Amino acid sequence: MQNAKSRTAANWSGKWALITGASAGIGVALAEELASGATNLVLTARRKDRLKELARKLTTAHKVHAEVFPADLADSNAPENIFAFTKEKGIEIELLINNAGYGQYGEFHSINKQRLLDMVQVNCHAVVHLTRMYLPEMVARRRGDILILASTASFQAVPYISTYAATKAFDLLFAEGLAEEMKPYGIRVCALCPGSTESEFHVVSGQEKFRRRTETAEKVARTGLQALAAGKSYVISGLGNYLGAQSQRLVPRHLVTKIAASMFKPETQ
Secondary structure (H helix, E strand, C coil), X not given: CHHHHHHHHHHXXXXXXXXXXXXXXXXXXXXXXXXXXXXXXXXXXXXXXXXXXXXXXXXXXXXXXXXXXXXXCCCCCHHHHHHHHHHHCCCXXXXXXXXXXXXXXXXXXXXXXXXXXXXXXXXXXXXXXXXXXXXXXXXXXXXXXXEEECCHHHHCCCCCCHHHHHXXXXXXXXXXXXXXXXXXXXXXXXXXXXXXXXXXXXXHHCCHHHCCCCECHHHHHHHHHHHHHCCCCEEECCHXXXXXXXXXXXXXXXXXXXXXXXXXXXXXX
């Protein structure tokens, strides 16, 4: 396993990767995976203390360079600020990982309006903005890679996390379309679609009771990087998740949504 891990990460050896949402969960696992293959890192997230500790840990363990830039992608100016930071440092980003994102469980009308709007900002707007900032230089170089975190929720409507599922459907379709568009330029784009993963996601989104068949963040990160290196436009992490996402295509859409609603419906008070 270690050899396979090293071979995958070695695709970006000596290069620079930018990871959003790098302070927890899959973001941390992606940083650790890449650092093990000698990839230099720009780590960004809201929590500066966590970023600094992760950078210290990775530079000590793997002798890579790691830069930290705290930013909240709910702020529409954050992508521009991140891009300006890498330009000021003279850092050429060869791998962009749009990992930051969050969800919120509950009936749509009862969820705080700003939290919903910020979710769209982080999960969709920031992904498009950062990709648009870094992609022209990749096209000019005729090389570069982009990994976008989608979800198994990308494949269907999911009542009670309706906005989250819609944003992740956007991420999946955006990545798939861009992957085909960028092939002539030698640029790989892949959407990583994990299911339930060991992270803070369920706590933050209020979905702790739905945590089941959980995969480790390390396994999900490795799956995403392997698929990106192999030139896949998307990958679903975990056989059970893959079968679940694909089998729903055989069922009428309204029935899939009805089944999801029965699974996610809040308990009556």
